[in-house]
Amino acid sequence: METRLLSAQSPGDLDEAASLLRAGGLVAFPTETVYGLGGLALEPLAVRAIYAAKGRPATNPLIVHVLGEKEARPLCARWPLEARQLVARFWPGPLTLVLPRTEIVPDEVTAGGPTVAVRAPSHPAARALLERIGAPLAAPSANRAEHVSPTTAAHVLRDLNGRIDAVLDGGRCPFGIESTVLSVGDGPPRLLRTGAIPRSDLEDLLGPVEIGPAEHSVSPSPGLQKRHYAPAARVRVAPAAALEGLVRELGANGPVGVLALSAVDVSGASAVHRLSGDAKGYARDLYAALRDLEDRGCSAIAVEAVPDDPAWDAIRDRLARAAA
Ligand code: AMP
Ligand code: MG
Numbered sequence: 001m002e003t004r005l006l007s008a009q010s011p012g013d014l015d016e017a018a019s020l021l022r023a024g025g026l027v028a029f030p031t032e033t034v035y036g037l038g039g040l041a042l043e044p045l046a047v048r049a050i051y052a053a054k055g056r057p058a059t060n061p062l063i064v065h066v067l068g069e070k071e072a073r074p075l076c077a078r079w080p081l082e083a084r085q086l087v088a089r090f091w092p093g094p095l096t097l098v099l100p101r102t103e104i105v106p107d108e109v110t111a112g113g114p115t116v117a118v119r120a121p122s123h124p125a126a127r128a129l130l131e132r133i134g135a136p137l138a139a140p141s142a143n144r145a146e147h148v149s150p151t152t153a154a155h156v157l158r159d160l161n162g163r164i165d166a167v168l169d170g171g172r173c174p175f176g177i178e179s180t181v182l183s184v185g186d187g188p189p190r191l192l193r194t195g196a197i198p199r200s201d202l203e204d205l206l207g208p209v210e211i212g213p214a215e216h217s218v219s220p221s222p223g224l225q226k227r228h229y230a231p232a233a234r235v236r237v238a239p240a241a242a243l244e245g246l247v248r249e250l251g252a253n254g255p256v257g258v259l260a261l262s263a264v265d266v267s268g269a270s271a272v273h274r275l276s277g278d279a280k281g282y283a284r285d286l287y288a289a290l291r292d293l294e295d296r297g298c299s300a301i302a303v304e305a306v307p308d309d310p311a312w313d314a315i316r317d318r319l320a321r322a323a324a
Contacts, residue, residue, distance in 0.1 A: 003161050005153065008125035008170030018132035020165045021046075026053055028142035028156045029129055030170030031121040033094045033179050033196050034149035034287070035156050036065065036139030037164065038129070047108035047138050053163040056145040061111040062138040063096050063179070064118050067130045072118045075136065077102050082184045082206060089205055092122035094175055094196035099185040109138050115186070119179055125170040141178065142167070148231050148287045148294075148322070151176045155291055176284035177314055183213070190214060194314040196283070227324040229287075231294040233257065235323040237303045240264040250300035257293030259286075259303040271296050279311040286315065290322065 006013035008030060017027045021038060024046045028037050037054060039046035041064045051058055066072045069087045073079055077100040086095060101116035110116050118136075121127065130137060141149040144159045153169035160167075180195035182202060190210040191199055202209050238246045240262050247268045250256045255270035261282070266272050273289040275282045293301050303319055306312045 001162060001165065003157065003164055004166040005157070006166050006168045008128075008168045013168065014125070014128050014132060017166055017168050018129055021129070021133055021137065024049070025165035026050060027129075027165055028150075028153070028160065028167040029126055029139070030153075030168065030173055031065075031123045031126045031139070032173060033121075033175045033177060034151055034173050035142040035153070035167070036121075036126070036137075037142035037156075037160070038065070038137040038139040040133075041065075041109055041136040041138035042104060042106065044106040044108045047106060050138060050140065051108075053160060054140065054143070054145050056140060058108075059111050060140075061113060061117060062109050062140050063181075064105070064109060064116060065126065065130065065137045065139050066118055066120050067127065068092065068120045071130075071136060072097075072120070075102055075105050075116050075118055076100065076185070078185050080184060082189055085205055086182070086184070086202070087120075090197060090201075092120040092127070094122075094179040095119060095202075096179045096181045096193075096195075098181060098183040098192060115183070117181060123170065123173075125168055129168070146228055146230060148229055148290050149178060151284075151287050155288070158291070158295075172284070172288075174284065175280075176287060177318065180314070182209070187214060194317045196314070198311060199313060200310055226321065228321045229318045230322045230324070231290045231301065233294050233298045234300045235290075235303060235319070236300065237305050237319055237323055239305045243302055243304050244268065246302045250302055254299030255297055257296065257298035257301045259289055259293075259301060261304045261306060264304060266302075269302070270298055279306075279309075279315060282306065282312075283315055286318065
């Protein structure tokens with residue numbers, strides 16, 4: 001299939017993207033986090049096509065994207081007070097809620113589990129699509145399974161050209177890192193994946209939040225798998241003082257790329273990206289930098305360790321998974 005490149009600035013192209021989706025097709029679209037690969041969430045065939053295009057294991061459930069609380073409610077068997085409070089504060093935005101699901105949600109979306117993940121994106125292009133379609137969209141990140149999430153339309157094409165109907169180009173994603181995933185319908189709220197919304201923001205509203213799936217949980221969150229969000233190159237993380245030694249060591253096996261945070265000296269590297277010292281700026285550029293180093297043929301990437309501060313939790317998590 002030919003993958004069409006559509007513009008999120010063009011109302012005609014948005015109409016076209018919506019009609020492809022309504023017909024059961026797959027369209028990648030920008031969100032404030034990363035590009036999502038959308039398909040009709042309530043149509044099992046469309047959802048299966050998403051898994052096939054990504055090469056995603058059928059055991060990894062999808063996030064369902066909706067306009068807001070009204071559209072999320074029919075998908076969820078319960079809507080506890082925490083959900084109402086969280087949604088009032090953080091939607092539309094990069095917070096995904098995991099709740100007990102209703103019958104209308106296909107097993108394909110939930111990977112057969114009893115819960116569904118829902119989120120209302122704030123990106124205008126995502127909202128324009130949802131408004132046109134009038135139905136929820138299942139949308140995992142628009143990359144081949146386990147690869148680095150895409151933050152531009154070019155990244156999407158690099159992974160999925162010829163495998164999906166279209167990509168809607170809306171420029172770079174403002175957060176650049178996936179949504180925070182929080183389970184709320186099953187005892188105290190639990191953080192299933194760190195992400196664009198820091199844990200401290202959730203705790204300001206809810207009080208202390210547990211980390212990771214409950215022990216009895218029947219649906220652990222596969223986003224917690226050890227290796228994920230990973231480039232083709234081997235990734236290693238080291239403190240600034242050890243970075244140059246690491247570059248020398250990795251250099252024995254081929255070109256080495258570097259992701260640096262400070263002005264640390266990194267002679268011997270094939271390419272160096274210096275990312276922002278601010279967690280938000282770093283997150284926005286991280287995936288593009290990893291993909292760029294991969295595209296330049298780096299066989300390994302040496303990453304300067306990031307601060308040990310809660311604001312950097314999600315970034316530390318993604319780096320650890322890329323390096324696993
Ligand atoms: P992605 O959209 O590719 O960033 O991945 C979706 C993330 O949401 C994965 O980490 C999933 O494990 C998580 N997720 C989706 N649905 C559920 C669910 N029903 N229960 C727990 N985690 C979920
Ligand atoms: Mg993903």
